[in-house]
Structures are given as C-alpha cells and as structure tokens.
Amino acid sequence: MSNKGNKNRKKHVNRDEIEEEGLYEAIFKRAYELMNQPVVEGNCGELCGYHCCRRKESTGERLGMYLLPLEFEYVQKAVVKSYEVHSNLIYDMPPKVKKLYYIFCHEETGCLRDFRPVQCRTYPFEPHLEDGEFSLVIERDQIHDCPLLKSIPEWRQAFIDGIYEGWLELMKIPIIKYHIGYYSRERIEENNIEKQYKDHQWIR
Ligand code: SF4
Numbered sequence: 650m651s652n653k654g655n656k657n658r659k660k661h662v663n664r665d666e667i668e669e670e671g672l673y674e675a676i677f678k679r680a681y682e683l684m685n686q687p688v689v690e691g692n693c694g695e696l697c698g699y700h701c702c703r704r705k706e707s708t709g710e711r712l713g714m715y716l717l718p719l720e721f722e723y724v725q726k727a728v729v730k731s732y733e734v735h736s737n738l739i740y741d742m743p744p745k746v747k748k749l750y751y752i753f754c755h756e757e758t759g760c761l762r763d764f765r766p767v768q769c770r771t772y773p774f775e776p777h778l779e780d781g782e783f784s785l786v787i788e789r790d791q792i793h794d795c796p797l798l799k800s801i802p803e804w805r806q807a808f809i810d811g812i813y814e815g816w817l818e819l820m821k822i823p824i825i826k827y828h829i830g831y832y833s834r835e836r837i838e839e840n841n842i843e844k845q846y847k848d849h850q851w852i853r
C-alpha cells in the first residue's frame with residue numbers, strides 16, 4: 650500500500666473530526682438555549698436559600714458539580730476557573746467515560762447564569778432511558794431538600810418542554826447517550842424513580 654492512501658485516509662479522518670466538533674458545539678449551544686427556562690415563576694433560589702448552589706457541606710467539605718462528558722471541552726472550558734479532573738481509575742463512573750470534570754462555582758463573580766451547566770438547568774429532572782425510550786424522571790433519593798418537589802403542578806410547561814427537548818439534543822452525542830443509559834440502569838436497579846414524564850405527560 651502506498652503512503653498516498655494513508656495520507657488520504659488521514660485527511661478524511663481530520664475532516665470528520667472537524668465536522669463532529671462543529672456538530673457537538675452546535676448541539677451544546679442548542680441544548681443550553683432550550684434548557685434556559687425557570688422551573689417556576691420567579692426565582693426559586695429565594696425559596697430555599699439557594700440550597701443546590703451551596704459551596705460547602707455542613708461538614709465543611711467543598712462542593713462542586715459534575716459536568717457531562719464533553720461539556721467542559723465544548724462549553725465550560727471558556728468560563729470555568731476552578732475544577733478537578735476525576736479519572737475513572739479512581740472515581741466510580743461509567744466504564745467508557747475516561748474522566749469527568751468536577752467544577753466549582755465562581756467565587757468572585759457568583760453564578761454565571763448564561764453558562765450554568767446542564768446539571769443546574771435540568772434539576773430536579775434527570776434524563777432516563779429504558780428499553781430505548783426516553784423520559785424525564787424525578788429521583789426518590791434527593792440530596793437537596795428542594796421545595797419545588799412539593800409543588801410540581803406549578804412547574805412551568807416551558808421549563809418541562811425545554812428540558813425534554815434539550816436532552817433529546819444532547820443524546821445525539823453518543824457518549825452522553827451512553828452516560829444516560831448507564832445511570833438509568835442503576836436507577837432502575839435501585840428503584841430510585843419517584844415521578845416520570847414522557848411524551849408530554851406524567852406517567853408516574
Ligand atoms: S433546591 Fe430547588 S428551589 Fe432551591 S434553588 Fe435548587 S431547584 Fe431551586
């Protein structure tokens with residue numbers, strides 16, 4: 650085989666990579682736009698003293714949040730100031746995910762609302778895949794004492810639709826779909842679903 654053949658193949662791989670990068674960037678941008686609706690009218694943080702934004706546990710432990718696979722590379726790299734990289738050699742995570750970024754909120758500037766990660770946008774919903782079908786769920790085990798969980802009928806439909814559509818966008822990225830599938834299986838095994846929303850209605 651000539652070198653020429655190899656060169657052509659390399660060129661092809663590079664062009665695919667560039668196209669994939671542009672596609673993934675566009676997917677994250679679209680998902681951030683769709684997932685930009687408040688859960689209820691007003692600022693829910695005032696109801697709970699911004700519990701899910703707290704920076705420390707009562708024990709003093711510093712709290713951060715995990716980004717999705719590729720969310721650092723495609724969005725957060727430009728704004729995050731403080732983070733740790735957690736490797737799958739040490740931390741428990743889906744085997745095909747080699748590392749996850751664990752970021753800390755801005756100390757000086759406070760919340761960069763336009764850049765808040767997907768995890769901040771989607772909560773209290775989590776994405777769920779079962780038998781290939783997508784839904785949004787609210788987990789039974791909650792680490793935040795979120796008052797919104799007691800007033801689900803008041804959640805804005807625009808929030809629910811935006812989160813639903815946003816996850817459908819994000820699932821076009823294979824490693825994110827894999828990540829969702831992994832945690833969905835864990836959730837099913839642990840019987841950790843309290844409420845479930847699918848195809849424009851609550852089914853549980
Ligand atoms: S814990 Fe619930 S009410 Fe409080 S800021 Fe988070 S989502 Fe809003």
Ligand code: SF4
Pocket residue numbers: 701702703754755759760761762764765766769
């Ligand atoms: S990024 Fe903003 S919304 Fe998210 S936890 Fe930090 S302060 Fe709260």
